[in-house]
Amino acid sequence: MTTGDGDAGGRLFPDDLDRLDPVGAVRFADACRSAVAYPDLVAVGPLFAPAERTGDGWRIVGACDPLPGGAREVLADVLADRAALLGLSYEEATAYLAAARHLRAAPDDEIGAAGSRFRVVRVEQFVRTGQDGPEPPRPSDPDPRPEVFPVPPARPWDVLRDDPGADDLRGPLLAALSRAGREPSRAYRTPVPLSPMFTVAERRADRWHPSxxxxxxxxGARTALATYFRHVVPAIEAPDPTARAEYAYAAALLDDGSRRNGVEAAGRRFRIVRIERVALAGPDGPEPPRPADARMR
Known part of the structure; x- marks a missing residue:
């Protein structure tokens, strides 16, 4: 199909249309706008997650935990559950159970079982900030409308690809870690992005504090904040009737389907904040916990 105006080649669609990724293009444009509006990258501490080696990388197989020991417990539970799967041989089930018992008894961050390889992975967290504070969710972030998905579909586990193609993140991320006093290991310098997560922050004393x-x-963060306004504040903080009405109104705003990311109530200011998550990888895969992480409490 051709056109007479508006296209120098006389074509309505480019020849390589089948190779374009419109979703990826929108996300890239969002990321570019974010880098301008929220130029400062702040490291906010690591999390730890269990992962399994796959053909093209490492797949996260369980929830993140703030402590390496907690992630080992999650991995032990994953292995014990896998031992109960139908279709396994006796030897495979026994191997998974033995690996689960070992992780509960020893502080090992990598283990093999039934031909598979598992590792506890260190995941760095970052928040982008600008003149108006921390970055809220982006338009391209998954954010289903409650009236369409009353129970949002479960998000698939992330895969840390062997070839992540995220070298443009290397400089800013390593610099942010250095500013936070967490100089990265020389063995793990390749950033591998994971899906972002979201939390609630409150503005107090001229600073934003995750809460x-x-x-x-x-x-999910909006629902948690609305629940806090409706149930926690009246029960714990005992506000006066005027403030109680303001909290109730703020909760209604969060539930009105507009997917707002900021709200004020009784002189307090809250925001839904986007948390970027990145693993650092080396030749042998993603970085495991560091020796100093064992002292985290």
């Missing part, structure tokens, strides 16, 4: 757990989707 909740991590959520897979922005809607």
């Amino acid at each position: 909740g757990r991590l959520h897979d989707l922005p809607g």
Whole structure:
């Protein structure tokens, strides 16, 4: 198909249209806008996650934990559950159970079982900030409308690809870690992005403070904040009737389907904040916990 105007080649569509990734293009444009609006990258501490070696990288197989020992417990549970799967041989099931018992007794961050290789992976967390504070969710982040998905579909586990193609992140991420006093190991310098997560932050004393757990989707953080306004504040903080009405109104705003990312109530200011997560990889895969991480509490 051709056109007479508006296309120097006289074509309505480019020849390589089948190779274009429109979703990827939108996300890239979002990332470029974010780098301008929120230019500062701040390291906010690591998490740890169990991962399994796959054909093209490492697949996260369980929830993140703030401590290496917690991630080992998660991995032990994953292995014990896998031993109960139908179709396994006796030897495979026994191997998974033995690996689960070993992880619960010894502080090892890598183990093999039934021909598979597992590792506890260190995941760095970052927040982008700008003049108006921390970055909220981006338009291209998954954020299903509650009226369409009352229970959002489960997000698939991340895969840390062997060839992540994220070298443009290397300089800013390593610099942010150095500023935070967590100089990266020379053995693990390749950034491998994971899906972002989301939390609630409150503005106090001219600074934003995270005040909740991590959520897979922005809607989960909004629901948690609305629950805090409706149930926790009246029960624990005992606000006066005027403030109680303001909290109730803020909760209704969060539930109105507009997917807002900021709200104020009783003189307090809250925001849904985007948390970037990145693993650092080397020739043997993603970075495991560091010796100093064992002292984390």
